[in-house]
Amino acid sequence: MAAILRAAFGYCFLIFTVRVVGRRPGKQMTPFEFVLIFFIGGLMLTAMVGDEASLTNAIGQIMTIAIMHYGIAWLRQRSPRFASMTDGTPLVLLEKGQWRIGTMFNSRITDDDVMAAARDKGLSQLAQVEYAILERNGEISIVSGDR
Template structure:
């Protein structure tokens, strides 16, 4: 039973820490971002299972994390404020040529990240960009000027 409680607590702690770290999709992650994610997994397993290397212990932890994920998903559907808290909201970082520096700093993004997203959309000049938005999942949406 202790494994179940540790797994549930680990799920909550990792969720909070990932929310604090911020949003970056896999396509935007630097190698150091991947190192952090792998360390989270390894440290969480050690903290949850400890000296228990049994199949039952591992499956209990796995089942608990899966059920926590289902429960949190259900709660996010039921309570919009929780969805906003955990998943965030889209953030405008460029509008009509004006950068939102405070939002950029908070998201730890650089103008180069937005320029990259614009180039991926086939836009080679930022003058062609009306709005750039960092979505909840960390992707950057580019809206072209008419």
């Protein structure tokens, strides 16, 4: 019964913590925010099933991570340089019909991925795409143009 109560409390505590720390839709989350969510979930899970099922330790660890996240988010707002270090910068994959092969290779993006994003925007031909940009959140933005 104690494990069930710990799980219920842990769930409510995590919901509260994520609400306080910040929220964005899943498609707009940065890798930085995904790490936060998985990490605090793992900390709570360890408190539930680990050798030492201490809810106090889990809460302390999660609060530490939440405060660190808040501080880093504050720094990201104040320093564009720090923000680019934690979130990255948008990368141009296609510019006026020219593929940026090196960027695509390093990002592990194929031309099929770019064309899938173009089709999502209603474009059926490469000639209709002016720019394809890999955004910080991992989405590919398509800018159409008349060429």
